[in-house]
Amino acid sequence: MGVWGLRPQRGPGAEPLAFSVIRSASLKLAAIYGILFAVSAFALVLFLWWTTTGLLDQQVEAAIHADAQGLSERWEEGGVPALVLTIQERLAENVDDDAIYLLADALHHRIAGNLERWPANVVTPSTFYELDVARAGMRSTAEVYRYDLPGGFRLLVGRDVKGRTQIKRLLRGTLLYSGILVAVLALVGGLVMRNLFRRMVADVSSTAAAIARGELQRRVRRSGRGDEFDAMAEAINTMLDRIAKLMDGVRQVSNSIAHDLRTPIARARARLEDAARNSATEAELRAAIDRAMADLDAVTAVFQALMRIAEIEAGSRRSAFADVDLGPLLADLAELYSALAEDAGLSLDLHVPDTLPVWADRDLIQQAVANLLDNAIKFSPPGGTVTLSAETAERGVRIGVADQGPGIPEADRARATERFFRGEQARSTPGSGLGLALVQAVATLHDGALVLEDAHPGLCVVLSLHTADMKPASSVPHEPDIALVAQDHGT
């Protein structure tokens, strides 16, 4: 079957056409619609049928019982003669011409009433019967009730229900024709639904097929009506844009890895080759090997940084989240990097409260702030000041690292956190272009944010995190993470 089942492929391995049609989603949708519509309409008509005919039946039965009640009283008052007289009077005054009476003895011999003889099928007392009767040569239908009287006498009281029968017949005809109409409407409606469904998925299907062929720029068309189909098309297009962006990112990272690692590896190889050919002494040879090892260590560091970022982005470190006090942690870092800053001719200012609780992975925060301080020291001119600050903000905690270096042009700031991105002014500075990418990954893992601001002069990098009492749902360890940690410990 083709994509979305729209274009069945005919080939040696393809399904027979009948099967593919039966399994078609659009046909199922049409069938379900048609059946639901037909069942609903039938249920409604049947309800009308039952209520209407039921009401008519109830009226007839009530009239018969009321009539019989009166006759019963006359029977008690005067026996057979009184009953005969009453029957005759009621028949004589029956303007509606629908009353039926028959009083018979134990042998079913007629005593009074307007039925010629006792109907052979009326055998059970206290039971309603529907009889065929002949009235002035015309066939009609009557509903009668049999009452058994003391002394073996039997009484039939009934009504001519030809009118009711005609209404029932009319309703039955209406039911039949409305059933046919409903079936036709269900069929037409089903076909309309099917075509609508097919048209809806046709563009999605063709887009998916085009992307499978390699036309990655294809997108699902929007009708512009702003309906659910447009919403779906927009969601699919957003997904495709995201996939395209990720693929671009992967391509760019691959290219960057190839480019950035080729240089130190080539340099190490050249040094080793030169040492092998030209070193006169063992000391020169060892020095060349040491330099080559340093180059290779840099390569290894790049790989480690990449793997670290991948690990953070995978979210596998969420199990290490805990309440962390940033105050002492940042103070320790400032103390550690103040020596480095001093060596670079810089001063490191610290503006951090004593206590600053956050919900975070301590090691990752430490590494992220260390990266920021490292960058700030690296890019600040001698005599400048690097400032490490932290404060409680409205929606969490802000950690800021500001320098007085060249900063990052606004046009480059959006890309500054991409892997291997290095601005024009950073090309002459040692580094792999992975530091800010790691900080960004840490911020994302913590549901936080990383913002690059202009410090006039220099750059201020702000890392926002959640406070300990505002734990984001995604930071709470969940089962897969725990399972993974347990597995790691077990191996």
Added chain:
Amino acid sequence: MNTGLKAALRMFCAICLVVPAFPAATARGEEYPPAVILTDTVEYCDHLQHLIGDRAARTAEAHRLFNEGRRMCDHGEIRAGIARLRQALIMVRARPAQAPRP
């Protein structure tokens, strides 16, 4: 075909089979000859005329209905004639004999 669709199809077929059976909700005596109604006959027409008798003159309307019913019975319109005679009978029975027509 999934289970839900099969169930819906079964329900639809069941309704189609059951619907034609609804008119036969009560047992009918089709195999028996029809019972004859005796109050649709010329004899009953005569019986009602006899019951009304001279009392038809008590009211003008009863008199008119009586004559009309009798004429219809004579012309073979038995049920319509009987209906008028019944109306006339009800009228004369409702009118006391002591109150003659003005």
